[in-house]
Amino acid sequence: MQCFRHQERAAIAVCQHCGKATCAECSDDTGQGIACSQACAAEIQEAYRLTTRLKQSFGIGLTPPMPASVSMYAFFGVILAAVGAYLSFSRDVFDYLSFAVAAVFFVMSWLSYKRFKDACLIC
Ligand SMILES: [Zn+2]
Ligand SMILES: [Zn+2]
Numbered sequence: 048m049q050c051f052r053h054q055e056r057a058a059i060a061v062c063q064h065c066g067k068a069t070c071a072e073c074s075d076d077t078g079q080g081i082a083c084s085q086a087c088a089a090e091i092q093e094a095y096r097l098t099t100r101l102k103q104s105f106g107i108g109l110t111p112p113m114p115a116s117v118s119m120y121a122f123f124g125v126i127l128a129a130v131g132a133y134l135s136f137s138r139d140v141f142d143y144l145s146f147a148v149a150a151v152f153f154v155m156s157w158l159s160y161k162r163f164k165d166a167c168l169i170c
Contacts, residue, residue: 051083064090114163120156124149 048058050070058068063080064087075082079095082088131145 062087064094114159116159117156117163120152120159124152124156127152 048068050056050058050073051067052073053070056070056072059071060069060074060081061067062069062083063077064082067083069081069083073083075084075088077088077091077095080091082091127145127149131142131149134140134142134145
């Protein structure tokens with residue numbers, strides 16, 4: 048396949064918009080695809096913006112639901128901290144164990160949240 052502008056050059060890519068074969072010099076990488084000209088680059092950008100907006104309005108692929116484990120771990124953390132506080136007050140002895148386990152749950156919750164954040168490309 049030859050470049051549509053330069054017959055002597057081999058094409059390395061195809062324009063995302065009009066499908067013309069382009070050589071390295073003619074190819075314009077828009078980030079969303081290869082364009083053969085400024086006009087095509089603009090069209091590709093526009094199409095990309097449109098699909099992004101469409102996806103947004105349909106809620107596709109943008110914000111994956113927060114993993115249940117995040118709130119679950121946080122919930123257990125709160126419960127254990129409350130139990131720890133209750134035991135500490137009622138016994139007049141600081142209940143290290145409950146607070147330690149609560150802390151572990153909070154860390155677990157934070158870790159799953161962080162993993163969720165890292166996996167989400169748009170956030
Ligand atoms: Zn083109
Ligand atoms: Zn060319």
